[in-house]
Amino acid sequence: MADAALKPEKDFSKEADKQIPEAEKLAKADIQAAIEKLSALEKQTRQASDLATTSRILTSIVTICKNADDWSLLNDQTLVLSKKHSQLKQAITRMVQTVMGFLDDTPNLETKLSVIETLRTVTEGKIFVEVERARVTKILSDIKKQQGDLKAATDVLCELQVETFGSMDRREKVEFILSQVALCIESGDWNQAGILARKISTKYLSRKPKKTPEQLAKEEKERQKKRDRGEEVPEEKVDDVTDLKLRYYEQQIILAKHDAKYLDVCKHYRQVLDTEAVEEDPQKLQAVLQRIIYFIILAPHDNEQHDLLHRVHKDARNAQIPEDAELLKLFTVHELMRWPEVSKLFGPHLCGTEIFDSAEGQSSDDKAFQRWQDLRKRVIEHNVRVVAKYYTRIQMGRLTRLLDLTEDETEKYISELVTSKTVYAKIDRPARIVSFAKPRDADDILNEWSFNMKSLLGLLERIDHLITKEEMMARIQPGVKSKKGKGSKA
Numbered sequence: 001m002a003d004a005a006l007k008p009e010k011d012f013s014k015e016a017d018k019q020i021p022e023a024e025k026l027a028k029a030d031i032q033a034a035i036e037k038l039s040a041l042e043k044q045t046r047q048a049s050d051l052a053t054t055s056r057i058l059t060s061i062v063t064i065c066k067n068a069d070d071w072s073l074l075n076d077q078t079l080v081l082s083k084k085h086s087q088l089k090q091a092i093t094r095m096v097q098t099v100m101g102f103l104d105d106t107p108n109l110e111t112k113l114s115v116i117e118t119l120r121t122v123t124e125g126k127i128f129v130e131v132e133r134a135r136v137t138k139i140l141s142d143i144k145k146q147q148g149d150l151k152a153a154t155d156v157l158c159e160l161q162v163e164t165f166g167s168m169d170r171r172e173k174v175e176f177i178l179s180q181v182a183l184c185i186e187s188g189d190w191n192q193a194g195i196l197a198r199k200i201s202t203k204y205l206s207r208k209p210k211k212t213p214e215q216l217a218k219e220e221k222e223r224q225k226k227r228d229r230g231e232e233v234p235e236e237k238v239d240d241v242t243d244l245k246l247r248y249y250e251q252q253i254i255l256a257k258h259d260a261k262y263l264d265v266c267k268h269y270r271q272v273l274d275t276e277a278v279e280e281d282p283q284k285l286q287a288v289l290q291r292i293i294y295f296i297i298l299a300p301h302d303n304e305q306h307d308l309l310h311r312v313h314k315d316a317r318n319a320q321i322p323e324d325a326e327l328l329k330l331f332t333v334h335e336l337m338r339w340p341e342v343s344k345l346f347g348p349h350l351c352g353t354e355i356f357d358s359a360e361g362q363s364s365d366d367k368a369f370q371r372w373q374d375l376r377k378r379v380i381e382h383n384v385r386v387v388a389k390y391y392t393r394i395q396m397g398r399l400t401r402l403l404d405l406t407e408d409e410t411e412k413y414i415s416e417l418v419t420s421k422t423v424y425a426k427i428d429r430p431a432r433i434v435s436f437a438k439p440r441d442a443d444d445i446l447n448e449w450s451f452n453m454k455s456l457l458g459l460l461e462r463i464d465h466l467i468t469k470e471e472m473m474a475r476i477q478p479g480v481k482s483k484k485g486k487g488s489k490a
Contacts, residue, residue: 008050015041016053020060027064035061035077042081051088058095066102071111074099075118082122089128096122096132103139116140131168134160134176141183154183158192163199174200174244181251190258197251205245206271242277257367262374263299266292266308286320293324294355297331298374301381301422323349331378334386339379339404350375380405380413381422388423392437396427399434 019041027034038057045053058081065074078099082092099119106112116136123133137160144153162168162176177199184193249268256264269292278284296312299305312318313332318325327346330337343358350356356375357368383403387394400410414434417423424438440448 008052009048010050012041012045012048012050012053016045016056020056023060024064027068031064031068031070031073034064035073038064042084046084046087046091049088051090054088054091055094058091059098062095062099062102066105069107071106071115074102075114078118078122089126092122092126093129093132096129100132100136109143113140113143116143128167130165131172134162134165134168138176138179141179145183150183150187154180154187154189157183158196170204171241171244174204174241174248178244178247178251185251185254190255193251194255197248197255200248202248202271205241205248242275245275246272246277260367260370260374262295263305263308266295266299266312269295282320285317289315289317289321290324290353291355293318293321293328294350294353294371297328297378298371300420301378301385302420331382334389336383336386336402337379339376342379343376377413381417384413384417385423388425388436393433393435396432396434 019037023034023038026037038061042054042057042061045057061077061081062074065071065077078095081087081095096119099115103112103115106115116139119136120133120140123129123136126133137156141153141157144150144156158180160176162173165173168176177196181193181196184190184196249272252268253265256262256268269288272278273285273288273292278288292312296305296309299308309328310332313325313328318328323346327342327350330342347358351358351372354365355368356372357365358372360369380403387399387402396407396410400407403410403413405413411427414423414425414427418425424436426435427433428435
């Protein structure tokens, strides 16, 4: 195709001004003759690289077909005109954009689908119309979804890699990818949804892009030019991505919940908490604060979870949800929590949300009962860590009473914590004793002895220094007294 940047060899604007109205008038009687008349002129303008006139002719031809309500002819002409030898790229782009504007005027769905397929055929493999292809594909995907064919809608939309489209606006890219992820989630393709979601940069969602003074001056200059030409200039919109951020993290929360990645869910809710739309709405704020507490408690214990647990506990906004804050506080102190008491005190409140359910199958969320079981597990694990902190050895019977468990359950939970390296423990079954004292190897003992010796030598050195100081002071004292005596006699 010819490069649209070439300077036109001849200006056919006057011929177009004359022939286009004539063709439109002729189309009322003989549409084929009208198209042939414009096609002859189109060949001349195309060969002369007259972009403006060629674009006018192409859009006039498809408009004539549309006005005649001959959609089959419109499809044919769109294909033929796009395949002309050395056809100008920008002319094709304008023609495609014009035909896209006709989609809402199609008489029925079948006709609309035929026009969409024509546009997809014309734009296939052409970088200069990649944005138009993406938009048409989105329309086709929405139609497939409305028809109930969710798999086809997902396949059609996800075949496009919009992150590589250089001509597409960044916001539109994010919206497109979010639509892809939403379809994958709805169709149950969790792996694909996770892959697509990683294409979105969280840096773009976390801050508003700032324009330099030079960019602002340039944009204002462009707007002034449009005003001078009498064109309408819309008000400049602030690039606020809050809606995209909330949609993105809502999807991330769904994905993390599906995989039971509770720590990730908590982190995503903390990102939602940092948006003005949530901070300014008391109901939303309380709901998000609650879920942050629930999922940080549900997360398996490790260094990261422990650190985040205490940072969440220090958040002053937790005063708005006192009951949940009290539950969180129990996990921050080294005291036993008896599960029957926890279940009795906090169970009705927790199961009143969609996060937990104490009975299987009663909640709309099939994982709500599993989360309730996980909460019990976290309480028991917390109690095991507390016991390991205060005891070096404990009898199995005493430990089962402290944990409110059977011996088999106690062994199971201790084994899991030892496997995850949260605690150290050994179980002597014949003696029915659990030992939490970690044996030390020779290096540890030697290091401790070396440290103790250094401390002892340091203390001895200080004692020697203090004794020497006292001896020196004792020698000085008699001289001072005699000096005072001499002075008194004088």
